[in-house]
Amino acid sequence: SSNKKRVKVYARFRPTSKFSHDNISFDKDGKVINIHARKNVSSEVVNNQLLNWSFRVDGILHNASQDQVYDTVASDMTLNTLEGFNSTLLAYGQTGAGKTFTITGATENYKHRGLIPRAIAQVFRSVEERSDHAVQIQISYFEIYNETMFDLLSTLPESETASTYDSKLTIVEGEDGSVCIKGLSMHQANNEGEALNYLFEGETNRAIASHALNKNSSRSHCIFTIHVRSKSRTESNAKYIHSKLNLVDLAGSERIGKTGSDGLIKREAMYINKSLTFLEQTVIALADKNREHIPFRQTKLTHALKDSIGGKCFTTMIANVYGEASQLEETVSTLRFALRMMRIPVQPAITEHYDPWLLVQEMEKEIMHLKQELEMNNTLANRSQISYDMLSESQIADINKQVRMYLQRKTTEIDVRNLRQMNMVFEQFRNVITEMEQDIKDRFRSKFVLLDKSDSEALIALQKAGIPLDEDGNYLGSTQAAAHGGGKQKHPTSPKRRSGKKSRAGGSPTHRAPISPSLPAPGDHGPKGIKSGAAHSQVVTAQTDGAESTKKDECSVSGELLVDDRSHSRPSTPPPRPVAFENFKKEQGCEIYRILNENKSHLQSKKQIVHNLAHAVNATKHMIDGTRMALERKQNERYEQGEFVNEEGETVIDEEEFQLITQLKNLKQTYRHDYEELRNVKSEIDYCQKLVKQCTQRLVLEFDNWYSESYMQKNGEANPLSWSVPKPGVQHPMRLQLANIPLSSEDEQDKFQRLQETMLGDQEEIAFQNARMRVHRRKVNEQAMNQAQPARRL
Numbered sequence: 001s002s003n004k005k006r007v008k009v010y011a012r013f014r015p016t017s018k019f020s021h022d023n024i025s026f027d028k029d030g031k032v033i034n035i036h037a038r039k040n041v042s043s044e045v046v047n048n049q050l051l052n053w054s055f056r057v058d059g060i061l062h063n064a065s066q067d068q069v070y071d072t073v074a075s076d077m078t079l080n081t082l083e084g085f086n087s088t089l090l091a092y093g094q095t096g097a098g099k100t101f102t103i104t105g106a107t108e109n110y111k112h113r114g115l116i117p118r119a120i121a122q123v124f125r126s127v128e129e130r131s132d133h134a135v136q137i138q139i140s141y142f143e144i145y146n147e148t149m150f151d152l153l154s155t156l157p158e159s160e161t162a163s164t165y166d167s168k169l170t171i172v173e174g175e176d177g178s179v180c181i182k183g184l185s186m187h188q189a190n191n192e193g194e195a196l197n198y199l200f201e202g203e204t205n206r207a208i209a210s211h212a213l214n215k216n217s218s219r220s221h222c223i224f225t226i227h228v229r230s231k232s233r234t235e236s237n238a239k240y241i242h243s244k245l246n247l248v249d250l251a252g253s254e255r256i257g258k259t260g261s262d263g264l265i266k267r268e269a270m271y272i273n274k275s276l277t278f279l280e281q282t283v284i285a286l287a288d289k290n291r292e293h294i295p296f297r298q299t300k301l302t303h304a305l306k307d308s309i310g311g312k313c314f315t316t317m318i319a320n321v322y323g324e325a326s327q328l329e330e331t332v333s334t335l336r337f338a339l340r341m342m343r344i345p346v347q348p349a350i351t352e353h354y355d356p357w358l359l360v361q362e363m364e365k366e367i368m369h370l371k372q373e374l375e376m377n378n379t380l381a382n383r384s385q386i387s388y389d390m391l392s393e394s395q396i397a398d399i400n401k402q403v404r405m406y407l408q409r410k411t412t413e414i415d416v417r418n419l420r421q422m423n424m425v426f427e428q429f430r431n432v433i434t435e436m437e438q439d440i441k442d443r444f445r446s447k448f449v450l451l452d453k454s455d456s457e458a459l460i461a462l463q464k465a466g467i468p469l470d471e472d473g474n475y476l477g478s479t480q481a482a483a484h485g486g487g488k489q490k491h492p493t494s495p496k497r498r499s500g501k502k503s504r505a506g507g508s509p510t511h512r513a514p515i516s517p518s519l520p521a522p523g524d525h526g527p528k529g530i531k532s533g534a535a536h537s538q539v540v541t542a543q544t545d546g547a548e549s550t551k552k553d554e555c556s557v558s559g560e561l562l563v564d565d566r567s568h569s570r571p572s573t574p575p576p577r578p579v580a581f582e583n584f585k586k587e588q589g590c591e592i593y594r595i596l597n598e599n600k601s602h603l604q605s606k607k608q609i610v611h612n613l614a615h616a617v618n619a620t621k622h623m624i625d626g627t628r629m630a631l632e633r634k635q636n637e638r639y640e641q642g643e644f645v646n647e648e649g650e651t652v653i654d655e656e657e658f659q660l661i662t663q664l665k666n667l668k669q670t671y672r673h674d675y676e677e678l679r680n681v682k683s684e685i686d687y688c689q690k691l692v693k694q695c696t697q698r699l700v701l702e703f704d705n706w707y708s709e710s711y712m713q714k715n716g717e718a719n720p721l722s723w724s725v726p727k728p729g730v731q732h733p734m735r736l737q738l739a740n741i742p743l744s745s746e747d748e749q750d751k752f753q754r755l756q757e758t759m760l761g762d763q764e765e766i767a768f769q770n771a772r773m774r775v776h777r778r779k780v781n782e783q784a785m786n787q788a789q790p791a792r793r794l
């Protein structure tokens, strides 16, 4: 079992008649290689010091046929790949030791074919046997030569996606740690023959260089991959498996010195050495449990093999070695590397993928199912006419309409039946508000010239045109004012005025106004303190602190300077009713508005209570029904089985029936109690609703009075002069009337009431006493009327 959790290693000796039995021996179990050597064997210096090594591997392939090698090393891996595991088989070793022979084999001799053609044959045999799976096989083949990747199948004419042999391939890592070679052509193989064609095509493209040790030595790392995509034909889900079998023929591992190479060959050897050194470093790091960083990216080889060595991948290495005494040093070096490989842990696992298209179909089915479930629940709960479909254009338009009505206070409720509608309500709120903002901006634009405050050229042009601006670029007044010219003029009472600072434009009789918000601010058009001055270009406003200030006809919208292009124009009409109403609620009508809100929140909380109670009553009702049915069942059973009667002739019931009766009694009690409570709260709600209605009416009425009093002439037209604060001594007729009522007209009851209010501090008690007094007063009035009528008839 320990073998399953690490990389497997097999040592394959290249057949030779000069096998050094003196130096190399195997243990009987066929897994241990013992090497005995004298130090400096190669230097031919007489040295009697013996060195012994012992290498335990997973298997020794000595004089083994290609058949045996495949069965021992690759057969299971191929099957694992078809099951969904990624698998990698590497051939590592000295140049000429038989790596290519092992992986590809002798192409001219069928008997000597290597692991790749055999794996291809087994894959297609197995696919035929697996009729319950739809399996798709694809082939890719690339080499890494001098740290550059080349697609060995890019030359195929049918390869649409493929590019040229020397086109750039790049390594891309997926979020799940998988690696893919971007630009590498993938070729669908429908049968063994097609797959073999790809192998031979790639073989002819391999970079081959003559070499001192091996005339046909491959100087590149070659990776042949069989990609398997398999999906069950019996299961209807979107799941599928994507796995791959990498067969890697590494370049020779010998040291540069030994090959005697120079020039290009030397450079090749340098790259090969570098990549194999990094492969070794990566292998050491992978074997170290405490290492967090694995240097995969150091070379193309390790980066491309990142998801193919150890980890979730079944990994096997064949260490190709020579048996001759002259190659002992390299053999030892190769076997040392092999032992390091054996320390790499593996935890093979299948990674399942989901076909996005099928997944969408599955989810659609699930949505259908959930909708049906919802419908059923709604039917059971007596909620009808609820649709969960996407909202239609007309429904959206309807929500938009409701939102507008709500904003105009024409309605207090918006009909919402599901989450989708609720979201749409919010969206429409946003749309309407954005629209309103835009509308306000547009209105400003139609009335003012909008300049970008940071546009210095435009500001200079304005100044040249005689339009006064201060040092901050704010408009200082009207063109009329500018036309008057002359020295600076300071407004005596403006809190914003900067005394002593000279206006750049000079000559403006007006002064700098604060940049006011784009929307008419509450109070801007309020009746208080806005003085009419049609002949002037400025509007004098009385500030809340009593100071006077000058308000200009310019505003700023989002940092833009607004310059009134009509110069003298200023508001000559009352503020729109909605704006005025907002102000009224904050000022004159604040008390009644506060009471209205209190009543509303009271009403709201009562509604919540009713909602909860209704739920409780319904739940109790259900429980009563259930208990009643259970009791009836129980009683029927008793009748059928025959009743027990005690000595007194009373029917004897069992414990369960007794419990049911008690439970039913308690439930009925709860039901009655809750129902009574529900009725009470409902009547409270009725009362609260009336209060809210009354308050609303009163608020509106008072506002109407106030509005017409403040802005309208008697004939109902807007009174521009009424923008001003009522001039001292000029009072509204109604106020005059009230003011004329002598104090002595306060009747005795009023006096008493005021006395009470001063004596009784408690607000609640005052309210109570007032109410009592009002009722009493009404009765007295009624009596008086009743007495007066007969007298009139007379």
Ligand SMILES: Nc1ncnc2c1ncn2[C@@H]1O[C@H](COP(=O)(O)OP(=O)(O)OP(=O)(O)O)[C@@H](O)[C@H]1O
Pocket (backbone or CB within 6 Å): 013, 014, 015, 093, 094, 095, 096, 097, 098, 099, 100, 101, 102, 106, 214, 216, 217, 218, 219, 250, 251, 252, 253, 320
């Ligand atoms: N097990 C074997 N049986 C028969 N011939 C073999 C065996 N192993 C290797 N050979 C022969 O040895 C020669 C070199 O083998 P091969 O090309 O496979 O070596 P290599 O390790 O791939 O070399 P390089 O690192 O240069 O690619 C070839 O002619 C091959 O046929």
